[in-house]
Amino acid sequence: MFKKDGSEASSVQPRPQQTAAGRNPPPRRSGGSATIGPSITIKGDVSGDEDLMIQGRIDGKVKLAKHNVTIGTDGHVKADVHGRTVVVEGQVEGDLRAKEQIILRHTARVEGSIAAPRVTLEDGAVFRGGIEMDANAKDGKPVIAKRPDSERKAGAESEDRPAKGAAEDKDAGKSLQA
Amino acid sequence: MKLPWRSRVETATIEEVLPEPPRPSFETYTSPGLEEALRGVPDDGSCKVLDLGPSVADNVEFVSSFASYLQIVDAIDRSPATEDTEGAGFGRLSTLQGLFGEHRRSFNLVLVWDVLNYLSTDQAERLIQAVAELCLPNARLHVIIFATDTMAAVPNRYRIVDRARLTYEPGTTELRGVPNLPPAAVGKLLKGFRVEHSFVLQHGVHEYVAARKRWYVKK
Numbered sequence: 001m002f003k004k005d006g007s008e009a010s011s012v013q014p015r016p017q018q019t020a021a022g023r024n025p026p027p028r029r030s031g032g033s034a035t036i037g038p039s040i041t042i043k044g045d046v047s048g049d050e051d052l053m054i055q056g057r058i059d060g061k062v063k064l065a066k067h068n069v070t071i072g073t074d075g076h077v078k079a080d081v082h083g084r085t086v087v088v089e090g091q092v093e094g095d096l097r098a099k100e101q102i103i104l105r106h107t108a109r110v111e112g113s114i115a116a117p118r119v120t121l122e123d124g125a126v127f128r129g130g131i132e133m134d135a136n137a138k139d140g141k142p143v144i145a146k147r148p149d150s151e152r153k154a155g156a157e158s159e160d161r162p163a164k165g166a167a168e169d170k171d172a173g174k175s176l177q178a
Numbered sequence: 179m180k181l182p183w184r185s186r187v188e189t190a191t192i193e194e195v196l197p198e199p200p201r202p203s204f205e206t207y208t209s210p211g212l213e214e215a216l217r218g219v220p221d222d223g224s225c226k227v228l229d230l231g232p233s234v235a236d237n238v239e240f241v242s243s244f245a246s247y248l249q250i251v252d253a254i255d256r257s258p259a260t261e262d263t264e265g266a267g268f269g270r271l272s273t274l275q276g277l278f279g280e281h282r283r284s285f286n287l288v289l290v291w292d293v294l295n296y297l298s299t300d301q302a303e304r305l306i307q308a309v310a311e312l313c314l315p316n317a318r319l320h321v322i323i324f325a326t327d328t329m330a331a332v333p334n335r336y337r338i339v340d341r342a343r344l345t346y347e348p349g350t351t352e353l354r355g356v357p358n359l360p361p362a363a364v365g366k367l368l369k370g371f372r373v374e375h376s377f378v379l380q381h382g383v384h385e386y387v388a389a390r391k392r393w394y395v396k397k
Contacts, residue, residue: 121238121239123235125235127250128233128250128251128252130247130248131238131242131247131248131249131250133242133246133247
């Protein structure tokens with residue numbers, strides 16, 4: 001889907017270096033963490049088996065469903081991001097999904113949709129888009145008081161009648177351009 | 179022994195050295211309009227909320243207590259490049275194109291805040307028409323209209339304290355004139371909705387609660 005640009009792209013994995021004995025060191029174990037530095041630009045998908053800190057630019061997709069993804073203050077991501085937890089301190093244009101939690105720090109600028117059982121938005125964070133709220137995460141939170149049934153019936157009975165030239169809701173404004 | 183300069187330093191306060199710049203005041207007030215609007219929305223966790231203001235942490239937390247979905251639009255585009263393209267000092271209406279997706283015609287509650295005060299009549303009509311498209315029949319609309327002579331030069335940031343109280347935080351101390359929006363004009367502006375309640379508050383604010391009509395007049 002995305003092609004990596006050879007001139008700009010850089011792998012997240014560090015290149016194995018030879019030891020003094022002339023043998024390659026053992027491959028890095030999964031479960032650590034990696035950083036994409038501020039000067040790095042990646043065009044393409046990023047996936048892996050460790051936590052990721054993004055301080056550079058990514059144009060593509062970030063899939064680390066079992067790990068934590070942090071978009072640092074210098075990070076600029078134009079991609080959908082999927083992680084266990086996703087923390088945003090920089091800029092994101094794309095959809096964020098997390099299995100556990102999404103945190104938008106006060107420096108975050110996000111345009112896209114968010115889906116996670118827990119969403120934390122710090123004051124100062126700029127967000128534009130939709131937030132899906134998981135019903136399972138509502139335990140312990142205050143619930144709006146129930147509206148009495150009598151009120152609901154009264155509201156339903158006072159519906160406006162259609163005027164001449166009126167259209168039923170389901171057909172309304174198909175050609176609308178905002 | 180007490181040194182003379184020492185006593186001078188101790189008594190000097192920061193305010194005496196550096197006059198503090200004027201800060202916008204944050205005021206909390208009772209909002210019967212918000213309470214009424216919330217009374218009219220589903221309480222079973224299925225509620226979908228459209229917020230035309232900027233993202234505010236407290237509002238997200240409050241809405242998450244009863245809603246399954248929140249869409250934050252920030253309808254006034256504040257970016258310098260697009261500012262005041264329509265003249266007359268009005269703000270620029272943000273694009274609403276992204277809203278016409280899967281959540282079309284599904285919202286139960288729309289928090290308009292004071293956005294309409296910062297738009298021309300044409301812009302406001304376009305916005306309300308778009309909002310009407312996105313709402314379910316009987317969805318509630320909460321609107322704040324200023325009845326004062328002046329208002330903050332940019333829209334206030336409204337923070338939900340609880341279901342009957344709001345805090346408004348002016349983004350600037352600069353003031354500008356208030357457009358003339360008497361109740362009749364507001365009712366006309368809210369095409370596709372019927373005004374069910376209006377409240378005149380002590381600090382010169384009108385709150386309106388409107389419900390989406392089942393029957394919608396095409397333009």
